[in-house]
Amino acid sequence: MNIAILGAGSVGGALGKRLMAAGHQVCFGVPNPQGDKTQAMLRELGANASAATVTEAAATAKVILLATPWTAVPEALQRAGDLNGKIIVDCTNPLQMGANGLELTMGHTTSGAEQVAALAPGAHIVKAFNQTGFSNMEEPAYNGQRSVMFVCGDDAQARATVCELSEAVGFETIDAGGLKIARLIEPLAMLWIHLAFTTPLKRDFAFALLRR
Ligand SMILES: NC(=O)c1ccc[n+]([C@@H]2O[C@H](COP(=O)([O-])OP(=O)(O)OC[C@H]3O[C@@H](n4cnc5c(N)ncnc54)[C@H](OP(=O)(O)O)[C@@H]3O)[C@@H](O)[C@H]2O)c1
Numbered sequence: 264m265n266i267a268i269l270g271a272g273s274v275g276g277a278l279g280k281r282l283m284a285a286g287h288q289v290c291f292g293v294p295n296p297q298g299d300k301t302q303a304m305l306r307e308l309g310a311n312a313s314a315a316t317v318t319e320a321a322a323t324a325k326v327i328l329l330a331t332p333w334t335a336v337p338e339a340l341q342r343a344g345d346l347n348g349k350i351i352v353d354c355t356n357p358l359q360m361g362a363n364g365l366e367l368t369m370g371h372t373t374s375g376a377e378q379v380a381a382l383a384p385g386a387h388i389v390k391a392f393n394q395t396g397f398s399n400m401e402e403p404a405y406n407g408q409r410s411v412m413f414v415c416g417d418d419a420q421a422r423a424t425v426c427e428l429s430e431a432v433g434f435e436t437i438d439a440g441g442l443k444i445a446r447l448i449e450p451l452a453m454l455w456i457h458l459a460f461t462t463p464l465k466r467d468f469a470f471a472l473l474r475r
Contacts, residue, residue, distance in 0.1 A: 266428075267292050267324035269317055269339045271301050274354055275330035276308075277400035278392060278432060283311050285431035292320030292327075292343070317342040326350045326424065328392070333357045333368070333375065340382045347385035350421045352428070353445075354392040355379075356452045364460070367453055376415070376445035389416030389425040390445040392432075394452040396459060399469045403433035410469030411435050413451070415444035435472055 264287050268275045271291040279289045289312050293301050296314040305312050314320075321327055321343035331339045333355050340346070357368045357375035369375065376390040391414040392400060403410045412434035416422040422438055429436040439448065451470070459466050 264288070264326060264428075265290070265324045266326045266328065267320040267343075268328040268330055269293075269320065269343065270328075270330035270332075270335075271304055271314065272330065273397035274392065274400065275328070276304050277397045278328060278330065278354070279312060280308060280401065281432040282428065283308060287428075287431070289313075290315055290320040290324065292317035292339075318344055321346070321349075324349070326352065326428070328352045328354055329379065330354045330392075333359075336375075336379060337382055340379070343383075346383045349386050350418075350424055351379065351383055351386045351388050352392065352425050353379045353388055353390050356393050356449055356456075365453075365456060367449060370446060370450060372446075374443065374445035374449050376442055376449070380417075380442060387416060387418040387421035388442055389414060389418075389421050390442065390448055391415075391425050391429055394448055395455055395469050396466045398466050400432060403469070405469060405471070408471055409433060409435040411437060411472045413437050413439040413444075413448050415439045415442055415448060417442045437472065 266287050269292045271293050291314040301314045353376045359368045380388040412429045426436045
C-alpha cells in the first residue's frame with residue numbers, strides 16, 4: 264500500500280520502518296525533504312523510503328499518517344490538499360506545556376481526533392499509534408508478548424484497514440469503536456507519558472491486554 268507519513272520524527276520514523284518492513288511503500292511528507300535530518304533517516308531506512316513535500320506525499324497515498332506536532336496539524340492538513348475519501352491516521356496528541364508539565368489541551372467532550380475530522384471533512388479519520396512511546400512502535404513486543412494498540416474511527420472499512428496496519432507494525436490491535444472513543448484513547452497516551460517521565464519505568468514499558 265502507498266502510505267504517506269506527514270512528519271519524519273520519532274513517531275514517523277519508527278512507524279515508517281515497521282511499515283516498510285511489512286512491505287508497504289512509505290513516503291514522508293515534511294517541510295524540508297532535502298534537510299539533513301530527513302536525508303540521514305532515509306539513508307538508514309533504505310531504498311524503499313522516500314521524502315517529498317507534504318503536498319506531493321499526500322497526493323498519491325491512500326493512507327496518510329499524521330505524525331507532526333499537534334500545533335502543526337492544521338498546516339499539514341491544509342498542505343495535504345484534497346483529502347476526500349482518504350484515510351488519515353491521527354497519531355498525534357493535543358499536548359501543551361502547562362504549569363505542571365505536559366497536559367492535554369482538550370478532552371471529555373471532544374478530542375484531537377475529532378478536531379482533525381473537523382479540519383478534513385470527507386476524509387476517514389482513524390485514531391491510532393498515539394498511546395504509546397515511539398520506541399514501542401519500533402519494537403511492540405516484550406518477551407514475546409505484543410503490546411496493545413487501540414484503534415477508533417467512524418468508518419468501519421477505514422478502521423479495519425488501520426487495524427491491519429497496526430497488526431503489521433506488530434501490535435495486538437483492538438478495534439475500540441467510533442471516533443469519539445479518542446476521548447478515552449488520548450488520556451491513555453497521557454498516562455503512558457506520565458509514567459514514562461515520572462517513574463522508574465522510563466520509556467521501557469508498554470500496556471498489554473490479558474484475556475480470560
Ligand atoms: N514521541 C513519542 O513517543 C510519541 C508517541 C505517540 C504519539 N506522539 C505524537 O506524535 C506526534 C509526533 O511526535 P514526534 O515525537 O515524532 O515529534 P518529532 O520527533 O518532533 O517529529 C515531528 C515531525 O513533524 C515534522 N513537521 C513539523 N511541522 C510539520 C508540518 N507542518 N508538516 C509536515 N511535517 C511537519 C517535523 O519536521 P521538522 O523536523 O522539519 O520540523 C518532524 O519531522 C506528536 O503529535 C506527538 O504528540 C509522540
